[in-house]
Amino acid sequence: MADVRVPTLGESVTEATIATWFKQPGDSVAVDEMLCELETDKVTVEVPSPVAGTLGEIVAAEGETVGVDALLAVISEGGEATAAPAKKDAPAEAKADAKPADNTAKPAEGGEDVPVMVPALGESVTEATVATWFKAEGDEVAMDEMLCELETDKVSVEVPAPAAGILTKVYANDGETVEAGAKLALISAGAGNGAAKSDTQAVAATADPKITSDGMKNAPSAEKLMAEKGLTADQITGTGRDGRIMKEDVLKAEASGGASKPAAATPPRAAASAPVAADQAGREERVKMTRLRQTIARRLKDSQNTAAMLTTYNEVDMTEVMALRNEYKDLFLKKHGVKLGFMSFFTKACNHALKEVPEVNAEIDGTEIVYKNYVNMGIAAGTPTGLVVPVVKDADSMSFAAIEKEIARLGGLARDGKLSMADMQGGSFTISNGGVYGSLMSSPILNPPQSGILGMHKIQDRPMAINGEVVIRPMMYLALSYDHRIVDGKGAVTFLVRVKEALEDPRRLLMDL
Known part of the structure; x- marks a missing residue:
């Protein structure tokens, strides 16, 4: 007999919830075959089989909360089963669907019921919304034909048909929220005339450009x-x-x-559209928020409700940074293959300031303050589907070229909608550049659980008094929003002044001054 236990879940994570069992008592399992999936506050954890054999008793059922190293199930060690054989009394698919609600979905022409399941949605993504069904109950479907589209917080996921047949039952309609591994629909495999459908589709394809x-x-x-x-x-x-x-x-x-x-x-x-007055008909439209927009709205409001947020402002003369950039941008591009932008200067300046004011790079965890001995710099980016914050990991140890290359890589993934959850997790401080859209001044909202965010704005020529003379200089307003629970006013102002000093005299970054 071999025990299946809850694995280590990560630092400070002590418990998880059983999300899905992929095997049932009596099923054969192979070594490292996935038995179940656990959910924690941060990630989804798969539990593989430690040995080959037959799954005996399941100790923790779906939905139960278990601690680290808790007993999940017991396996009777046996033959080296490379694949779990179907039960003699029923196909594996039928066993998975053995629920009273499914009795209404009768297989057509002796077909076998095949469930359509929610696919894996990505690390730490546990649910999705059914955006659109492209097929209705009773429709004939071909193998791999797209059945529906799901929306998660970050991406859209297509769900193809696992078998050819008739779509006999839809369990989750448009707009409903479903969990990873949940059942979406049921297909009566082998029913209908797949060949005839293929011929019909071929004709339709020539007539319909869509x-x-x-x-x-x-x-x-x-x-x-x-x-x-x-x-x-x-x-x-x-x-x-x-x-x-x-x-x-x-x-x-x-x-x-x-x-x-x-x-x-x-x-x-x-x-x-919602019902509106007759004189407003056609002038208003009501559209359900995407999951990404809902997540953005929830996190920003949670930030305002949780943190004692305050913003301090300053302005920076960009003359020296712009001159340095103009002087070396061609050589920089030739050597490193990436353009020299302003973000690497601001990232370096923030790294420099965070060393002097570490509480801006810290976070509150209960009654404790967690100081970070590294800088994972979040770079806020607007995309067609909403705001995302990819993270440049260990930015404090990177060169100008390495920072520019990583920002370019993450920016490309953001525009293409291909950022992974790992690309957006672990940030300790954030920079938001509203200046690219023309913003002259704004108060950025914290990205929880971080304690600080720097807002960059538009560079604008303004008359400035320099050594008793009025001169025109390229100026930018800076805004630091911070959590006053952990960062005092002195620390916030000192941080912003250090950023200003480093940008107005970039040589300070080289001299660590």
């Missing part, structure tokens, strides 16, 4: 957005399965300047 060569349409949400933005399919590169155009592809095309004149007389989406 249908791709494999007979599957672009995402309906993408079609609607193309109509609203005045875009056509030939202006957009699809990144979905088999080249289908997704909603993110349309947003990306619009952001890159590919939008033409808005389509004439585009009718409002009546299904998404």
Whole structure:
């Protein structure tokens, strides 16, 4: 007999919840085959089988909370089963769906029921919203045909059909929230006439420009957005399965300047609109917030409700930084293959200031202050789908070139919607550059649990009194928002002054002054 126990969950994490069991008592398991999935506050943890054999008793059922090293199940060691065989009395798929609610979904023409499950959504992402169903109950589906589209906090996920047959039951409708590993629908495999459907799709593809060569349409949400933005399919590169155009592809095309004149007389989406007065009909539209927008809204409001947030301001003369950049930008590009921007200067200046005022780089955990002996610099970036904050890890040990390269890499992933959760976790301080949009001054909101965020703004020529004379200088307003629970006013002002000094005389960064 071999015990299956809860593995180490990470620093300061002491318990987890059983999310899903992928095996049942009596099932054969192979070494390292995934048995179940645990959820913690931060991540999702997979539990593999320590030995090959047969799964005996399951001690902790789905939904239960367990501590580190707690007993989850027991395995009877046996033959080297490379794959778990189906039970003699029922197919494995049927066993997974043995619920009274499924009795209404009768297999057609003797077909076997195949569940459609929510796929893996990424590390620490545990749920998604059903955005659009492309098939309805009773429709015939082909293997790998796209059934629906899910939205998570960061990305959209396509769900293909695991088998050809008839879609007999839909468990989660548009707009509903589902967890990773949950059942979305049921397909009666082998039912219907797949060959006839393929012929029909081939004919339809030649008649409908919205249908791709494999007979599957672009995402309906993408079609609607193309109509609203005045875009056509030939202006957009699809990144979905088999080249289908997704909603993110349309947003990306619009952001890159590919939008033409808005389509004439585009009718409002009546299904998404709330009832309004007769004189307002067609002038308002009600659209459900995306999961990303909901997450942004929740985190920003939580930040305001939790932190004692205060903002202090200063201004910096950018003359020396701009002169240094203009002098070396061509050599920098030639040697390092990346442009020399302002962000590396600001990152270096913040690294310098954080060493002197470490509480700005710390966070509150209960009744304790956690000081970070490193700087993971978050760089706030606007994307077509919302604000994201990718993190430059260990920025305090990086050169100007390394910082610029990492910012360029993360910026590209952000624009393409391909940032992973790992790219956006672990930040200790954040820089937000509203100046790229023309902002002259603003008060940035903290990115919890961080205690500080620096706001950069537009560089603007202004008359300044220098040594008794009025001269025109390129000036930028700086704003530091900080958590007053941990950072005192003296520390915040000192931090901002050190950033100002380093930027007005970049030689201080080289001399560590």
